[in-house]
Amino acid sequence: MPEQLRTSTRDLDDLRLRVQTWLRGRTGERSAVSELERPTGNGLSSETLFFTARLAPDGREQRCVARLAPAPEAVPVFPSYDLGAQFEVMRLAAGHVPAPRPLWFEPDPAHLGVPFLVMAREEGLVPPDVMPYTFEGWLLEADPADLRRLQDRTVGLLAALHTAPLSPGRLDFLGPPGLRAHVTATRRYYDWAHGALPVPLLERAFAWLEDHWPAEPGPDVLSWGDARIGNVMYRDFEPVAVLDWEMAACGPPELDLGWMIFLHRFFQDVAEVFGLPGLPDFLTREQVCAAYRQASGYEPRDLDFYETYAALRHGVIMARVWHRRIHFGEQAMPDDPDDLVMHRARLEAMLG
CATH class of the missing domain: 3.30.200.20 (Phosphorylase Kinase; domain 1)
Structure with a gap:
């Protein structure tokens, strides 16, 4: 990378x-x-x-x-x-x-x-994206008990955020609430970012969502949007600042849970591609859902859908980032547009 x-x-x-x-x-x-x-x-x-x-x-x-x-x-x-x-x-x-x-x-x-x-500006440590926290650094060197505390406290942030009252009219600037509105907005974003050069894999993922739509999406909450540990600052493995709110929306709690689970899976996959152990037992679906259930009393559901949706959203974003790298001369346009999706193999497997 x-x-x-x-x-x-x-x-x-x-x-x-x-x-x-x-x-x-x-x-x-x-x-x-x-x-x-x-x-x-x-x-x-x-x-x-x-x-x-x-x-x-x-x-x-x-x-x-x-x-x-x-x-x-x-x-x-x-x-x-x-x-x-x-x-x-x-x-x-x-x-x-x-x-x-x-x-x-x-x-x-x-x-x-x-x-x-x-x-x-707060003082603390943020797990880096470049080079990824699954490659080296303080998280990899952490005691398992500290790592588990960081994980559970971070999931607890989601449970706390999701209690924010959605007063009528107060969050209208975030757009209409609900899962359908969220996916519709993502499709509009995809069309803006990649309409001139469609990405067939992402098109397939949108079709997959329709075929696997949850029978009863969860309640609408204030969704952080970019809910991952790379957007949290820590001191002594405790969260002290939640960063980056540009993807905030109103939708089911699983939007944030699925994103948090998948984004760690993404960085773990990158580590494994390079032959590194990473953190395979960190932020797993079972652990994240258990911590959220304990903190909120809410039972997350339909995580296959929400993790796949997270992989799709991340694919749209990272393919756009790759276009930026092409613009700056850092990389050539691939022959196959599906290769613009960094986690192509993972998304293909999820759709498979």
């Missing part, structure tokens, strides 16, 4: 000056911004920047994370980036899970060329 997937064409020095000018307009002329840094292990869809702000008038320092909508020339992963919606979801989720503290949302693209939001 590549050491780092490119997500931006923006110059950091220019961005720092622009961020500082914007911050001074918000907080005072004596405010200043440190050098900007980009994370190296996670983040594919939008641009993330780390910096420290010295705020006027008292010089107080605030460690910050900024998320910027991607520039159009960077081949965006998603058709739109509603950072205002992410800002509001974080404010809502903070009452139920340790979401980052939102600081500012700037909808005006005049400052940095795109809308952006700024949140407080």
Whole structure:
């Protein structure tokens, strides 16, 4: 796998000056911004920047994370980036899970060329995507008891988030609730991302969903959307920050459960391709469902459907990411469009 997937064409020095000018307009002329840094292990869809702000008038320092909508020339992963919606979801989720503290949302693209939001930066460790946490690092070296605690506490985040009240009208900006609406939105996204070059394997997966539709989908809850350990920050194996809310929606709890189970399976498969042991007994379906049942009292169901749906969604996203890599000259277009799906063999087996 590549050491780092490119997500931006923006110059950091220019961005720092622009961020500082914007911050001074918000907080005072004596405010200043440190050098900007980009994370190296996670983040594919939008641009993330780390910096420290010295705020006027008292010089107080605030460690910050900024998320910027991607520039159009960077081949965006998603058709739109509603950072205002992410800002509001974080404010809502903070009452139920340790979401980052939102600081500012700037909808005006005049400052940095795109809308952006700024949140407080937490201290801790995040399981990396590149190189994957199943290859090396602190999770692989963890004591089994610590690893199990991390797993169960992370599943507990989902149970806590899913208790957030869905007040009428409060989450309308996330789109209509329900499984059918969620799958319909995914199909629209697929058509936007790959309509010019269809991916037959993903087309087959959409047909499979229709043939295996749950008889009675679960209740609608606030769904995190990108529910995986690579979007959680930990200290001493305890979650301290839940990150990345751009895929939030309202739908059955199994949307998050299936995504969490499949995404670990994806990284485990990558490790095994390279002959590495990975973490085969971590975040299994049985363990995730048992932990969720204990934390919530709800019995997850139809996980074959939801894990396959997660594999389909991930396939649509990663095929789009591969188009970005092609755009940046990091990879050639494959002869077979099904090879744009990194987990082709796994998805084929799930459909088989």
